[in-house]
Amino acid sequence: MEENFESTNQKVWRYFSYVIALIGIISAVVFAPKTGALTDVNKKINQTESQIAETKKVIKENSPANEKRNFDLTKAEKKAQDNLYSGITYALGGAKNHEEFKAHEAILNKLIGEDMTKKLLKYNGERGEVVNNPDNFKFDLLNKTDAQITFSPVNDIHHAQVNAVTTYYSKDNDKEKKFRSLLIFDYDLAKQKVNSSKITNFDDANLSGNQE
Template identity: 35%
Template structure:
């Protein structure tokens, strides 16, 4: 399990290293920028290699013998992946989204669900919009989400990261968002979540259709 988790996080480290230096609508990176990328990847690999030598933290749970951590993580990843795919591009318009609002509120919490809801529109139109305001949806295909847990020492507050990819129809390229999650593995719901804002979240060629 540990080796699998490390592979997942190594994938994340490469993705994040690339995403952090992408500049929207820019030309290919110059030699200095490429050197910076290589340096970031080397640093991330050092962290992962060090983690291989460090024992996993013990799981804090009263009914240790009856709790299946592997199954709980698998269920959580499935719920989060499906939930993010529905919240971003899974519904055709505001009316359909709001028909499923309670389901998404139960998983993500109403505040973060509202953040996801607004990402379906044009930012300038939705920035100050009310939680249930109607607007034109711009994401026509469900988002793709990759999720990994990096700390499950407290089952009620497990830490996870989601890398979410989607493509609004008003942009030429796909968009990547990083979501930090505090997740309750016992209750199977999000405690808190936050979007990590990339300075330029558009990735040239990130989607197959952009190549």
């Protein structure tokens, strides 16, 4: 009886093992990823990685830092200095009257920007007369203007800060009067054009003054 009992017990465990093994095989077949699905997943992963790499490349190529590395900064700054110097020195004392100034206005707009051109036009006459007769005041600046032009460190070639310490003179009863202003430009070195500008007028030798 004991031998029959052990034999029956072994049979039960054997059958149970067969069932477990069969369930494992069925699960493996049902839930195992299909080769085609794995291929599609891997393909999408590779495509995504390629897109990420391409995006990084485009961002790097179009970054201000990379653009600056591939840009002839020295040449661009020299050209900007020449343009601004020509525009400033003509706008302050280069014209004898309104007619001459208007004849060069289009060129001045390109060299120093429309806003700065309009501002410097008013500097050619006596302040009170400019206010009272803005379209026909007398030009009294001498043709001896000078501008010391420097650049702040350039981080973005499309927005470089250019500083022009400008000295100009008027004549009143055979006596010269000296003036000094700081002209500041936000300058696009790549396009060689002024983005914006402002003026600080110095009231004394210590270069303290007001801005407009």
